Amino acid sequence: MKVLFAGTPSVAVPSLDVLIGAGFDVVAVLTRPDAPIGRKRVLTPSPVAARAAELGIAVIKASKIDDDARAAIAAAKPDVAAIVAYGALIPPAGLAIPEHGWINLHFSLLPAWRGAAPVQHAVIHGDEITGASTFLLEEGLDTGPVYGTMTEAILAQDTSSVLLERLSHSGAVLLAQTLTGIGAGMVTGVPQRGEVTLAPKLGLEDGHVDWARPALAINRQIRGVTSEPGAWTMHQGARFKLGPVAPRPDAGDLAPGHLAFEGKSVxxxxxxxxxxxxxxxxxxxKAMNAVDWARGLATKEDVVFE
Structure with a gap:
């Protein structure tokens, strides 16, 4: 089959590589336009666009599927489209182009965590198991019939970025297997069943830590928003960014948000x-170890996070 691959961030690159390695004819790549990166705001191709250029694959750059993008997709004559975190909706006119439709790799066990941030929400809510699903893209939000799933344990120390990196590789294999099965006429989609949960995109405020919450919830929140959008608190009137924390049930009582300095621990x-x-x-x-930061404090008395 001729495959159109749609994706933008680095998490989609393993799927492109696996499809190429499996011998699929990837006729074109659809990705978001170049974006300004870094302090100098240099226009930079997406990770998928950069990888496609290395592989010599034609690239279609579009922030939405308008008439020009649809014409470019149709000109590539794909039999099927594989989509992994492209970052824009595919309208009905675009969905109708490939004979076998658009097969989406989604990083959750659908219908759990439909939406833009499934891995982050799974970590924040304390799920022990997550995974990935391949399904037929429809107009609804991640509602289409499922072709296949794979599962992945969420480890106690996993951040969403670490977990997503693992899922990007195992999910890529699932995507290739799904396309192989579709091409051979051996797999069909199964309607989603079970409780629907939603995973909307997280914003900056989702990373603001409320120290009055239990340690377990704070630990999950910080791991869930690492590395995007990032965890933070307020210190001396400025935003103070936080990496993952370690529960210390052995430590003595400490008021919410108040800091204590014990040897090599903060x-x-x-x-x-x-x-x-x-x-x-x-x-x-710059980011630093908390102990190094504590050494530079003028006083360690009455240090409080808000």
Whole structure:
């Protein structure tokens, strides 16, 4: 089959590589336009566009599927489209182009966590198992029939970025297997069954830590928003970025948001037991170990996060 591959961020690159390695004829890649990156805001191709250029594959850059994008997709004459985190909706006119439709690799066990941030929400809500699903893209939000699934345990130390990296590789294999089965006429989609949960895109405020919450919830929140959109608190009137923390149920009582300095540990009180800080990034500075940051404090008395 001739395949159109649609994707934008680095998490989609393993799927493109696996499809090429499996011998699929990827006739074109659809991705978002170049975006300004870094302090100098240099226009930079997406990771998928860069990889496609290395592979010598034609690239279609579009922020939405308008008439020009549809014409370019139709000109590639794909039999099927594979989509992994492209970043824009595919309208009905676009969905109708490939004979076998658009097969989406989604990083959850549908119908759980439909939406833009399934891995982040799975970690934040304390799921023990997640996975990936391949399904037929429809007009609804991740509602189409499912072709295949794979599962992945969520480890106690997993951040959403670490977990997503693992899923991007195992999910790529699932996508290739699904396309092979569709091409051979051996697989069909099965309607989704079970409880529907939604995973909307997270914003900056979702990373703001409320220290009155229990340590377990704070731990999950911080891991879930690492590395995007990032966890933070307020210190001396400025935003103070936080890396993952470690639960410290063995530590003594500490009021929510109040800091204590014990040898090589920096502890913060929560609504239950304290947590130990790892990497931190004060406003205007680079990321550093919390102990190194604490050494530079003028005073360690009455240090409080808000």
């Amino acid at each position: 502890l913060v009180g929560t609504g239950s037991h304290p947590v130990e800080l790892g990497q931190v990034q004060p406003a205007g500075k």
